Amino acid sequence: MGEKRIGDVDCFVLKLSAEDADLADRSDSTAEMIKHVVFGYFSQKNGLLVHLEDSYLTRVQAPGSFPMYWETYMTTKIEDYRIIEGVMIAHSGQSDVIITRFGDNLRAGPVITRMEEKWTIDDLAFNVPGLSMDCFIAPEELHKKYTEENLDWRSMLNESPSSS
Numbered sequence: 001m002g003e004k005r006i007g008d009v010d011c012f013v014l015k016l017s018a019e020d021a022d023l024a025d026r027s028d029s030t031a032e033m034i035k036h037v038v039f040g041y042f043s044q045k046n047g048l049l050v051h052l053e054d055s056y057l058t059r060v061q062a063p064g065s066f067p068m069y070w071e072t073y074m075t076t077k078i079e080d081y082r083i084i085e086g087v088m089i090a091h092s093g094q095s096d097v098i099i100t101r102f103g104d105n106l107r108a109g110p111v112i113t114r115m116e117e118k119w120t121i122d123d124l125a126f127n128v129p130g131l132s133m134d135c136f137i138a139p140e141e142l143h144k145k146y147t148e149e150n151l152d153w154r155s156m157l158n159e160s161p162s163s164s
Helices: 020-025 140-145 153-158
Strands: 002-006 009-017 031-043 049-060 068-084 087-103 111-120
Touching: 009 049, 020 031
Parallel strands: none
Antiparallel strands: 002 009, 009 031, 031 049, 049 068, 068 087, 087 111
16 A cells, blocks of 8 residues: 555555445344454564554344444554564553444433553464364364364464465
């Protein structure tokens, strides 16, 4: 999308927007995903993700009720990258979320909820023995492509498009 300065970091901006077909796949008879847009801000100096903005709008309507809209906007600052076993891992950050609920039946106006989360990683380990896949909710394509015995999460980053 271009360039933007985030704090004291010059960044490239990447925008991802869900297509209508993908939004329809995430919808059902009572909830319709109207939009989902993500902006990633990557350092021009080292290519690392330093800021993320994620927003989506959902229309919810149970049979016989008024439609309700939920708009969620989240920003995440990602900091303190360190090399762990050859992989750059962010060790701290902060996420701020604003959830706005509005619709025809809210006479007092929209209801706004704000949340903030600060996080740090104190300890990190890859391929921890005894940890099962039940501890993670991996995307469906990972379940199909890899078995638990030969799964190496880092290997996917090095695959060429022709090998997948």
